Amino acid sequence: MNSDLSYQNFIGRISALLNNSRNKIINTVNQTMVLTYFEIGKMIVEEELKGKERADYGRQLIPxxxxxxxxxxxxxxxxxxxxQMRSFYNSFSKRQTLSDEFNxxxxxxxxxxxIDDERERNFYEIESSKNNWSLRELQRQYDSALYTRLSLSRNKAQILELSTKGQIFERPKDAIKDPYILEFLGLHDDTTYSENDLEQKLIDKLEHFLLELGTGFTFVARQNRISFDEKHFKIDLVFYNRVLKCFVLIDLKIGELKHQDIGQMQMxxxxxxxxxxxxxxNKTIGIILCQDKSEAVVQYTLxxxxxxxxxxxxxxxxPSKEKLKQLIEDLNTKGWL
Structure with missing residues (x-):
């Protein structure tokens, strides 16, 4: 028995070494190919500029x-x-980001x-590299307008920082999105469901929810019971953020947020x-996820x-990106940003 376990461990270590080497080779090939395409694009653009006075030459160059x-x-x-190689060079020739090595x-x-907006494009490139997003994950984050949502709680200087450094966690607010997009739950606006239903859906799709929460989140518990003075309370979801080094408590609310809900989270x-x-x-963070809220109620309760x-x-x-951008304009008009 011990001999079998030793052999399996031996095989496992060799397999891990081969898989690691294979991944390094694939990454090297990919990086070399991308850099080659960038250089080809650069050469095409420079050649077209040389021959810009010869219209026929420019039209025939690519064919x-x-x-x-x-x-x-x-x-x-x-x-x-x-x-596409030419477009690649035109899109990325002026960037000064953490991802200059084409990872x-x-x-x-x-x-x-x-992605037309250069700042938004830089942000998604940086975040894809930092978080090792697959193409599917990148598509999902773009479709859910992550950049736009993060911009909601930032001033102009901080929005610029998103495009040069990506999402940096320096304070609790940096980890918060508004709104959170939970389209992966399969619930529709006209669907009737309870807070328990919502919680169960989030647990069933925990991997998707962690991606939506962002960098550094790990799941700790659901319906976490706390007791004092013979009174018992249950926190819907508990997470821990390894970057901020703090617990993150999440309470789920159907309908409009009430000031009592905020008081409960404070407790x-x-x-x-x-x-x-x-x-x-660090100090604990509390997030109340609700369908609707009054910004004034939040502002004056806290x-x-x-x-x-x-x-x-x-x-x-x-939601459409236009709807999210309209939300930003509304918040600016009301002075919330």
Whole structure:
């Protein structure tokens, strides 16, 4: 028996080594290919600029190049692909971001090239690299307008920082989104469901919910019971954020947020700060997820220097980016930003 276990461990270590080497080779090949396409795009743009006075030459350059490269190197050099290489260079030639080494796949960059706003494009490139997002995850974060949602709680200087550094966690508020997009639950606006139903759906789709919460979140507990003075309370969901080094409590509310809900969350946060968190951990964060809220109720219920309690809307369908941008304008008009 011990011999079998030793052998299996031996095989496992060799398999891990081979898989690690294979992944490194794939990453190196991808990075080399992307850099090569960037250089090809650069050469095409420079050649077109040289021949800008010869209109016929400019029109024929890509078709001729496509034909010759296909003859010499095989598939992958259609006119469409070569135009994408040119667009790739035009889109990324001026960037000054953390991802200057082209750490993503060519498929990622094809997606990023379709984002017109340069700041938004830089943000998604940085976050994809930092968080190792698959193409599908990148698509989902873009479809849910992550950049726009994070911009809601930031001033102009902080929005600019998003495009140069990505999402940086320096204070609790940096980890908060408003709204949270929960389209992966399969619930629709006209669906009738309870808070328990919503909680169960989130647990069933925990991997998706963690992606939506953002960097550093780990799941701790659901329906976490706390008791004092023979009174018992249950916190819907408890997470821990490894970057902020603090507990994050989430309470789910159907309908409009009430000031009593905020008071209840304040009690939960106080309890965790005094009874659960360790001395080297930061203060607990509380997030109330609700369908609707009055910004005035939130503002006047919480103290002016609040850094622990946050109320965010959630949506069970993907809103349009136009709707989110309108929300930003409304908040600016009301003075919330």
């Amino acid at each position: 001729l190049l496509s034909k010759k490269l296909t003859q010499d190197f095989g598939k992958g050099f259609s006119e469409t692909n070569i135009k 993503l796949s060519w498929s990622h960059y094809l997606k990023l090239m379709r 939960y946060v106080n309890y965790y700060d005094r009874e659960v968190k360790l001395s080297d951990e 103290p002016e220097n609040n850094e622990q309690i946050f109320a965010s809307k959630y949506a069970t369908v993907l």
